[in-house]
Each structure stands twice: as structure tokens, then as C-alpha cells.
Amino acid sequence: MFARTSRIAVAAAATVLALGTGAATASAAPAPRNCVLNVDSGSMRCYDTFQDAVTASTNGRITDAPLSAKHIDQKLVDRLKGSSGTAGAQAVQLGVVYTDSNYRGSALVLTGGSACGSGNGRDGQIDLEGTWNNSVSSLTTLSCWLELWDAPNASGVHQEYQQSTSYVGDAMNDRASSIALL
Numbered sequence: 001m002f003a004r005t006s007r008i009a010v011a012a013a014a015t016v017l018a019l020g021t022g023a024a025t026a027s028a029a030p031a032p033r034n035c036v037l038n039v040d041s042g043s044m045r046c047y048d049t050f051q052d053a054v055t056a057s058t059n060g061r062i063t064d065a066p067l068s069a070k071h072i073d074q075k076l077v078d079r080l081k082g083s084s085g086t087a088g089a090q091a092v093q094l095g096v097v098y099t100d101s102n103y104r105g106s107a108l109v110l111t112g113g114s115a116c117g118s119g120n121g122r123d124g125q126i127d128l129e130g131t132w133n134n135s136v137s138s139l140t141t142l143s144c145w146l147e148l149w150d151a152p153n154a155s156g157v158h159q160e161y162q163q164s165t166s167y168v169g170d171a172m173n174d175r176a177s178s179i180a181l182l
Contacts, residue, residue: 032099033106034069039094039126039181040112050107054080057093057109069098069107072140077164080142094124094181096140099131101167103138106131116144116181124181127152136176140164148176 034053035046047053050072054065062079066072080093091111099105116123123144128136139146141164148168150156159172160182167173 036109036111038111039124053109057091057111059091070104072103077140077142093142094144095142095146097136098138099135101137103140103166108132122180122182125154125178127178128176133177134174137168137173138166139168145182147180147182148172149178149180150175152177154178154180
């Protein structure tokens with residue numbers, strides 16, 4: 001009787017352990033994505049690290065960015081702004097949006113063929129799709145001011161950001177469906 005009871009107890013414990021491990025695996029957060037979106041062509045490529053995304057977005061001019069976007073600092077921001085003036089530059093770093101506040105989570109580096117500042121208002125506009133739609137919580141401005149809109153085609157409720165912002169505010173958090181570049 002004891003052997004049978006022990007086997008049942010061991011089987012029950014193994015089942016509980018297996019279920020607990022499965023639940024922990026199922027609730028693990030996915031690794032952040034680090035993507036580069038060319039706003040002129042609409043093409044996007046994603047990378048394993050933020051460093052790889054920055055290297056790609058600067059055509060190899062900046063190769064020592066941090067592995068994670070959460071470690072971006074003013075020195076890197078200044079280098080990203082300045083990298084567009086490099087002779088032979090093909091892409092200008094316009095800004096970065098993040099899925100979490102405090103510049104954390106997945107990062108989307110926005111690039112294009114020319115810097116903002118035309119003086120006539122909107123210099124470009126993109127619709128956010130897939131995992132980027134309704135997921136922006138913080139942003140880094142580079143060559144452009146960024147204006148978040150809660151509907152596609154830069155329509156609906158909007159908020160303009162002239163500087164890097166660790167939290168876009170309750171009105172726009174996880175609501176942006178498009179971005180205007182100013």
C-alpha cells in the first residue's frame with residue numbers, strides 16, 4: 001500500500017512540476033525586437049540587438065551602440081544626429097520609438113533620405129503596422145520632431161514631441177497608429 005501511495009504522490013508531484021514549468025515558459029516575455037524602418041521606401045528589417053539595428057541604420061558608421069536600446073545616452077543621440085552629415089550618407093536617423101516607457105522594450109529606428117526641418121510643417125508620415133501599431137510608450141527625437149497620431153494617415157488625436165520623452169503620456173501611450181515627422 002505504501003509503494004502504491006508513493007508512486008501516486010511522485011506522479012502527482014511530477015505533473016505539478018511540469019505544469020508549473022510550462023506556465024513559466026508560456027508567460028515569459030518575448031525578446032525585444034530592434035527594427036529599422038526606412039520611411040521613404042517603407043522597408044523594414046529587424047535585428048537581434050539594438051546595436052545591430054544602429055549599425056544597419058547608419059550604414060556601418062556607428063558600430064558601438066549598446067546592445068539594448070534602454071542604454072541609449074545623449075552621446076549616442078548626438079552621434080546619431082551627426083551621422084547624417086557624413087559624406088556619402090544614404091540614410092538620416094530621424095527618431096526612435098520604443099514599446100515601453102523609459103526607452104525600453106522593442107525599438108524602431110526611423111531613417112530616411114533627408115533630415116527634417118523643411119520649415120513648412122510635416123516632412124513625412126508613416127503608418128505603424130503589426131506589433132508597432134498601438135504600442136509606442138517612449139521616443140527619442142533625432143533629426144525630426146515626432147508627432148504621434150491615434151489613427152492611420154496622421155489623423156485623429158495627436159501629440160507633438162520636440163525632445164526625447166521617457167513616457168509619451170496617458171493620452172498617447174499604446175495608442176499611436178501613425179507618426180508625422182516634423
